[in-house]
Amino acid sequence: MAPAQQLDIADGVSMPTVGVGTWRLDGALLLSILDRALGIGYRLVDTASYYRNESAAGAALKASGLARNSFFVTTKIRGYDQGRECTARALGHSLRRLRLDHVDLLLIHWPLPMRDLYVATWEELIALRDRGLTRAIGVSNFEPVHIERLVAETGVAPAVNQIQCNPAVQNNAMRQHNRIRKIHSQAWEPLGNRSRLLEHQVVRAVAEEVRRTPAQVVLRWHLARHNSVIPKTATPQRLAENLDIFGWDLDDDHLHRLDRLDQGAEGRVDPAINLVE
Ligand SMILES: NC(=O)C1=CN([C@@H]2O[C@H](COP(=O)(O)OP(=O)(O)OC[C@H]3O[C@@H](n4cnc5c(N)ncnc54)[C@H](OP(=O)(O)O)[C@@H]3O)[C@@H](O)[C@H]2O)C=CC1
Numbered sequence: 001m002a003p004a005q006q007l008d009i010a011d012g013v014s015m016p017t018v019g020v021g022t023w024r025l026d027g028a029l030l031l032s033i034l035d036r037a038l039g040i041g042y043r044l045v046d047t048a049s050y051y052r053n054e055s056a057a058g059a060a061l062k063a064s065g066l067a068r069n070s071f072f073v074t075t076k077i078r079g080y081d082q083g084r085e086c087t088a089r090a091l092g093h094s095l096r097r098l099r100l101d102h103v104d105l106l107l108i109h110w111p112l113p114m115r116d117l118y119v120a121t122w123e124e125l126i127a128l129r130d131r132g133l134t135r136a137i138g139v140s141n142f143e144p145v146h147i148e149r150l151v152a153e154t155g156v157a158p159a160v161n162q163i164q165c166n167p168a169v170q171n172n173a174m175r176q177h178n179r180i181r182k183i184h185s186q187a188w189e190p191l192g193n194r195s196r197l198l199e200h201q202v203v204r205a206v207a208e209e210v211r212r213t214p215a216q217v218v219l220r221w222h223l224a225r226h227n228s229v230i231p232k233t234a235t236p237q238r239l240a241e242n243l244d245i246f247g248w249d250l251d252d253d254h255l256h257r258l259d260r261l262d263q264g265a266e267g268r269v270d271p272a273i274n275l276v277e
């Protein structure tokens, strides 16, 4: 069965299953990538204050002329903006750069447990959602222990946990815990750059068998395994390729061969020690 192109992440909030990743894109390049992406049907833009590209993303969205309710924007609260007052102020700055009055999904970028501010930050996200400044709230790079603390102290589970995931770095413990808590797993680094996944002989063999590209095979694996994806490309021609992952299938044998590529900790960024500020 073909996967849905939208999924429900919260009451009345539906999110595209494929979006545009924007880390390391900015300025004229980001404008032209988003112009092309929005023109061929992408409707989700993943940005973050840490990427310093929200202004260009906002300009591209405005130039697209698309109605506000037809596109979906995710941004993130970076490390040094964690904590009650800083978080609200940071979202205000992001909204101004994005030229929007609300985002669709607001994430805590990294838990930074050594700072011990992620629960206070989460409480602020709940308040920002209740004020209509974001339609849904979630986290990124949160391990089960961090999520359990949010739920225990606030009673509110994230709608989404954006985590590193691809066939080579599957992060199965995090994905399984997300599933148990009914939290959607959105995959960052979906193409497995750090692991040179697209060059792997199994990926290439499956791609040849189904007459698709290695990137399409990997992105289709994600949808079959219930992840949504936000691949990044600075190559305009690849945008259409990365979106053309519906209406065809991988069979169980293909999926199981890709499942077996997991390298465990190899290539995995440890969420608890990453110091992205
Ligand atoms: N929450 C978090 O902590 C994080 C979130 N992210 C988000 O996730 C997004 C995606 O992750 P990212 O790390 O960029 O990695 P990706 O898995 O999206 O890989 C990007 C790389 O793959 C290449 N590529 C893209 N499409 C194709 C294709 N069809 N064929 C061959 N190569 C291709 C790109 O090359 P080229 O550009 O030259 O086309 C680029 O080198 C980020 O942009 C960001 O929005 C990322 C990291 C952490």
Ligand SMILES: O=C(O)C(=O)[C@@H](O)[C@H](O)C(=O)CO
Pocket: 023, 048, 269, 274, 276
């Ligand atoms: O792109 C992001 O959202 C990130 O957080 C990355 O910079 C991430 O920190 C990373 O790749 C660390 O190695």
